[in-house]
Amino acid sequence: MITFSKEQLKIPKMSRDVYLVTAGESEFRRAFPEKRQEELAIDALTMAAELIGTTPAKLKKFIHTCYYGYFADHFGDQLLGEAVIHDRLGLDPLGNVGIKTGGATGGSALWEAVKAVASGYSDCTLALGWERMDEVPTDEGNNYIACAADKDWETPMGHIYTGYYAVMAQRYWQIFGKSEPSFRETMAKIAVKNRGYAIHNPFAQGPMKITVKDVLESPIVAYPLRALDCCLMSVGSACCIVADKKTAYKLTDDPLLVHVGAGSHSLRVADRRDMQIPLLPHETKEQYADLGKRFPGGDRYPGFSGFLAARMACHYAYGMAGVKDPTKDLDFVELHDAFTISDIQSYEDVGIRPYGEGRTYVESGDCYVINPKTKKPGKLPANPSGGLIGCMHAVGATGLMQVCECGLHLWKKHADIHGSEARWRSFGKKKPRNWQDLTIKGAKRALAISHAGVGSHVTATIVERPEARLKGGK
Amino acid sequence: MAATKKTASKKFVEPRVKVVNGQYKVSGNFHRIIPNTPIYNEKNKLCGVTNPRELTHIHSYGGEAIFFESVPKGKLMGAQCVNPDCEFPGTIWIPFRSCCADCLTRNKPVDITKVAQETGTVHSFMVTERTGAFNTLEIPIKFINVEFTHPNIDTILMGYLSYGEPEIGMRVVPIFKKKNPTFTITDLSWVPLGTPKSKLPKDFSF
Numbered sequence: 301m302i303t304f305s306k307e308q309l310k311i312p313k314m315s316r317d318v319y320l321v322t323a324g325e326s327e328f329r330r331a332f333p334e335k336r337q338e339e340l341a342i343d344a345l346t347m348a349a350e351l352i353g354t355t356p357a358k359l360k361k362f363i364h365t366c367y368y369g370y371f372a373d374h375f376g377d378q379l380l381g382e383a384v385i386h387d388r389l390g391l392d393p394l395g396n397v398g399i400k401t402g403g404a405t406g407g408s409a410l411w412e413a414v415k416a417v418a419s420g421y422s423d424c425t426l427a428l429g430w431e432r433m434d435e436v437p438t439d440e441g442n443n444y445i446a447c448a449a450d451k452d453w454e455t456p457m458g459h460i461y462t463g464y465y466a467v468m469a470q471r472y473w474q475i476f477g478k479s480e481p482s483f484r485e486t487m488a489k490i491a492v493k494n495r496g497y498a499i500h501n502p503f504a505q506g507p508m509k510i511t512v513k514d515v516l517e518s519p520i521v522a523y524p525l526r527a528l529d530c531c532l533m534s535v536g537s538a539c540c541i542v543a544d545k546k547t548a549y550k551l552t553d554d555p556l557l558v559h560v561g562a563g564s565h566s567l568r569v570a571d572r573r574d575m576q577i578p579l580l581p582h583e584t585k586e587q588y589a590d591l592g593k594r595f596p597g598g599d600r601y602p603g604f605s606g607f608l609a610a611r612m613a614c615h616y617a618y619g620m621a622g623v624k625d626p627t628k629d630l631d632f633v634e635l636h637d638a639f640t641i642s643d644i645q646s647y648e649d650v651g652i653r654p655y656g657e658g659r660t661y662v663e664s665g666d667c668y669v670i671n672p673k674t675k676k677p678g679k680l681p682a683n684p685s686g687g688l689i690g691c692m693h694a695v696g697a698t699g700l701m702q703v704c705e706c707g708l709h710l711w712k713k714h715a716d717i718h719g720s721e722a723r724w725r726s727f728g729k730k731k732p733r734n735w736q737d738l739t740i741k742g743a744k745r746a747l748a749i750s751h752a753g754v755g756s757h758v759t760a761t762i763v764e765r766p767e768a769r770l771k772g773g774k
Numbered sequence: 775m776a777a778t779k780k781t782a783s784k785k786f787v788e789p790r791v792k793v794v795n796g797q798y799k800v801s802g803n804f805h806r807i808i809p810n811t812p813i814y815n816e817k818n819k820l821c822g823v824t825n826p827r828e829l830t831h832i833h834s835y836g837g838e839a840i841f842f843e844s845v846p847k848g849k850l851m852g853a854q855c856v857n858p859d860c861e862f863p864g865t866i867w868i869p870f871r872s873c874c875a876d877c878l879t880r881n882k883p884v885d886i887t888k889v890a891q892e893t894g895t896v897h898s899f900m901v902t903e904r905t906g907a908f909n910t911l912e913i914p915i916k917f918i919n920v921e922f923t924h925p926n927i928d929t930i931l932m933g934y935l936s937y938g939e940p941e942i943g944m945r946v947v948p949i950f951k952k953k954n955p956t957f958t959i960t961d962l963s964w965v966p967l968g969t970p971k972s973k974l975p976k977d978f979s980f
């Protein structure tokens with residue numbers, strides 16, 4: 301059981317507004333045999349500078365402190381990697397700190413960067429993340445990722461993280477999916493969608509035109525999860541620059557408000573005790589009173605189907621931004637689709653759908669840029685970047701890539717950046733002939749979820765156009 | 775490079791650790807130096823090197839040592855909060871933890887073998903043939919998450935099934951690696967209730 305005090309549930313009130321000034325990302329690949337990590341970090345920061353019509357050298361003059369995220373020293377085989385990157389970016393002797401919260405590292409780096417500005421310590425900060433996952437073979441990489449589970453109680457069980465999600469998939473499928481093959485197909489549709497969206501993203505590592513059948517026939521990694529249900533293992537970098545209002549408007553005439561909330565839960569799923577569902581503003585206790593009746597076995601919360609950390613992160617972030625109902629108040633989301641099942645689980649934690657009903661977000665077509673059923677824009681598109689399944693999961697960079705992608709839509713630069721022939725060429729790729737502009741037209745507010753492990757750390761970042769600020773935001 | 779080769783060819787002595795006067799006393803080789811090799815691109819230009827190494831870490835189980843020591847003795851230990859002022863007094867933690875997560879007082883080890891034998895049930899499961907490096911379990915691995923029926927236990931232990939096919943709701947009982955134990959969590963496994971002794975894996979018994 302977990303109970304909360306009033307003090308613990310307090311909605312954070314920042315001392316001043318914080319703005320996302322610009323953001324950038326490198327290309328993402330499975331391997332970069334001829335590029336150092338530092339070069340990819342420079343690519344990301346250079347893009348951020350170019351996006352606001354300046355140079356990296358000029359942009360750097362505004363940065364006061366730096367927050368660097370990378371998940372595993374093991375992968376880069378370099379302790380204190382933040383010192384290496386900081387030096388190569390030419391940002392010494394500014395204060396900097398490394399942030400490590402597994403898969404949520406990118407989101408957590410931004411969380412810290414935002415708080416530094418909100419507190420007044422800095423007027424402008426850099427959050428930059430990366431991961432170098434290509435310098436060990438895949439089975440060694442899987443072992444390193446599994447080292448982020450409990451080393452005494454979990455890691456020895458096969459040294460494969462996918463397994464820890466597979467038990468969640470099994471339980472969720474049987475309880476909330478009622479063991480229906482159609483639920484398994486719904487999971488597969490997420491992989492089809494996200495890999496399909498990646499086709500139109502020049503930064504993406506895993507574009508694929510596939511079908512539900514392809515997913516269901518792909519090799520089993522950890523039953524019921526198959527290869528095409530799983531995110532990519534990537535190399536790359538991404539960054540965000542945040543600032544106070546005065547500095548933000550010095551750098552650009554189009555900054556976005558940014559709010560970040562964070563939550564956590566036990567590293568071991570084993571330790572998650574049954575508790576009451578913490579409610580989001582648009583939910584009621586009554587709507588979950590018969591959850592166990594509708595889905596026998598589904599009344600244990602968070603059990604193996606919910607992520608309390610994501611729910612808590614949204615509690616804080618929605619409170620800060622004034623979001624009452626995510627489906628109504630947000631225009632699109634970038635979720636942490638590490639696996640197709642965790643994507644469905646997240647729909648419920650972040651309040652897009654009530655607990656137990658996540659599948660309907662996909663089945664209704666609401667999660668698509670263009671709803672395949674109505675041929676009209678989806679109600680709340682998810683992961684137009686391609687997400688972790690289609691674009692990348694260079695762990696420390698992922699949460700920042702998501703926010704960068706959110707920014708591109710809100711700045712109305714998405715089509716220019718993703719559609720640039722020169723950019724495709726610079727990555728050694730040919731712009732697809734069937735390239736589609738996946739811009740979420742008229743978007744004013746977006747959510748990015750950065751998520752670690754099986755839900756040990758989660759951040760929820762909301763970026764919004766200042767003129768569209770919601771009433772009730774702190 | 776010649777010096778490196780000479781070092782690498784030394785006879786490897788298995789690493790061992792003792793505790794003497796409260797300090798680790800190590801013997802044998804805790805690391806092995808292996809010569810690195812260059813990496814060339816398709817045009818035969820140097821683009822990197824390999825960085826090989828083998829090393830052994832030392833790890834303390836601290837207050838959880840009793841759990842790993844008890845498994846090869848056929849006992850499954852939980853850790854009970856004995857602080858009457860705790861918000862949730864009497865909680866039995868399994869996985870074992872030294873201190874109660876609610877009140878942070880030292881837990882008392884309690885034998886829950888009987889509870890596990892009489893109520894162990896599969897909460898969820900998965901089957902995998904792919905593993906990460908260093909896996910020591912037999913493939914396919916059948917992960918199971920085992921829940922117990924007891925008023926003070928509210929957690930679900932991860933483990934693996936050594937016989938039969940897992941399904942949600944299946945009654946399982948613990949088996950213990952009493953011979954040649956590794957003193958890791960892999961010494962604890964599970965089989966369906968009613969599994970004959972003859973079907974247990976080598977070195978394991980009820």
